[in-house]
Amino acid sequence: MTAFQFSTTRSLLCEPGASRQIGERALALGMARPLLVTDAGVLAAGILEAALESLRSAGQTVAVYSDVVADPPDHIIGDALSAARTHQCDGVIGLGGGSAMDTAKLVALLIRSPQSLSNAYGVGNAKGDRLPLIQVPTTAGTGSEVTPIAIVTTGETTKAGVVAPQLLPDLAVLDAELTVGLPPAVTAATGIDAMVHAIEAYTSRHRKNPYSDMLAREALRLLSGAIETAVKQGQNIAARNDMLLGAMLAGQAFANAPVAAVHALAYPLGGIYHLPHGLSNALVLPHVMRFNQPEADHLYRELAPLVLPDQSTSTDDLIEFLADQTAELGLPDRLRDADIPRDAISRLAQDAMQQQRLLVNNPREVTEADARAIYEAAW
CATH class of the missing domain: 3.40.50.1970 (Rossmann fold)
Structure with missing residues (x-):
């Protein structure tokens, strides 16, 4: 129980x-x-x-x-x-x-x-x-x-x-x-933000529970199924409704099973370079997932069929899809493409380590050296 x-x-x-x-x-x-x-x-x-x-x-x-x-x-x-x-x-x-x-x-x-x-x-x-x-x-x-x-x-x-x-x-x-008038880039960035909420709630080390899991799974199913249509056909009210409902369900999930390293590493990108929060999350998401794989692979594999219902359900395939999706939705997919200089990585890692209230929820412990390596991979 x-x-x-x-x-x-x-x-x-x-x-x-x-x-x-x-x-x-x-x-x-x-x-x-x-x-x-x-x-x-x-x-x-x-x-x-x-x-x-x-x-x-x-x-x-x-x-x-x-x-x-x-x-x-x-x-x-x-x-x-x-x-x-x-x-x-x-x-x-x-x-x-x-x-x-x-x-x-x-x-x-x-x-x-x-x-x-x-x-x-x-x-x-x-x-x-x-x-x-x-x-x-x-x-x-x-x-x-x-x-x-x-x-x-x-x-x-x-x-x-x-x-x-x-x-x-x-x-x-x-x-x-x-929401029908939202520009495509804003639709994409905020939608990926909501997907991150669902993924991190589902893999949270603390307070993960059957209710938050149910919400996170349904949120990810709705969001991943609607985001491309919402970005490319902004007037599609059904897709817009699925995005809103999915974001709300993901919000309920992470309000009770809190987010972790993706958000911790995203915050310095917003705080120092004023990147939109959703874009900051998108830039580090696949690299944090690869880092977490030794501890969270079984959970990522449970989520994979929701995002890739007709394809392989391996964690590697899920991560590759999410990494490719950022560019396909019209967003920068590397830190350098978002005008983040490589010599900023040490400071970014130091600032990310201040987000201990988030890092404690990560399925794998993150050191400052780990944070630097994740930013390097994202650069």
């Missing part, structure tokens, strides 16, 4: 056009003056319109904070929190990618909390309850709508996370119509 605990978002709505129901859903959660947190790109693309119309039709007095940036620095969290207080908001809606949703989580928490953001960093350090919270992803990647995690940029090249059960939203709304 496997003893485990599983936590996730309280409610889920998955339906193309579901953002047109946000007003009534917000009312049901007691919101009358919500703050909608997003970014300038989402605002300019008109993606907010259905949600705003729904909220206003339901009698809501809604304010929009649209200054979120990728990998939001701590001052953005402070600005959004000030906007929430000025509006006297009684609920928060995050609508956008992972950065917007992470910002929304922290606003919902900190507006009621006596502590500062800096005191909330870490696992289980957040105090108090939060405002009602709805999350609406516009990319199929981070799974932030079902995770108790928010990542903040704390310095020039450093990040910190708040991990607390209060950050799990009341409602996740998956509306594939909001």
Whole structure:
């Protein structure tokens, strides 16, 4: 018998056009003056319109904070929190990618909390309850709508996370119509990010359990089956829906069976060179999998038929397919092609070793020399 605990978002709505129901859903959660947190790109693309119309039709007095940036620095969290207080908001809606949703989580928490953001960093350090919270992803990647995690940029090249059960939203709304305008490169990078979540959750050394395994497997099946269509036929609503659902299932999996070395080695690429998170994961994924093979080969072989249903189910074939897929989807597949200089490898390895909260979950122990070798292989 496997003893485990599983936590996730309280409610889920998955339906193309579901953002047109946000007003009534917000009312049901007691919101009358919500703050909608997003970014300038989402605002300019008109993606907010259905949600705003729904909220206003339901009698809501809604304010929009649209200054979120990728990998939001701590001052953005402070600005959004000030906007929430000025509006006297009684609920928060995050609508956008992972950065917007992470910002929304922290606003919902900190507006009621006596502590500062800096005191909330870490696992289980957040105090108090939060405002009602709805999350609406516009990319199929981070799974932030079902995770108790928010990542903040704390310095020039450093990040910190708040991990607390209060950050799990009341409602996740998956509306594939909001994702049809995503550029192919963003669709590819965020989709690979979600696939990494599923793979790392399935192979996690800690807290891997039957429920997370089930979700990770179904997530990987959906994502691998839909990603090429979603990238090359962006208006295909069925593929977009499978990507959103797969990303959410992968988010549920890794929120309970945490990610490991792929993410640990990806973070310095984003922190130092500002590569998109999904691309950073894609660049190191096959090389971390080869490193892990002595300990995780049996698990990779269980996943292989989900990605390659009509082909060989060896780990080598799975790794080769994932390595080739990055370029086939239009992304750089080597560090040098992403403008990462070879002489940066030592610093990247040193920074990756700071991610011990992730590295402890890896199926094989990673030393700094191992990290350097993985980056060398990826270069």
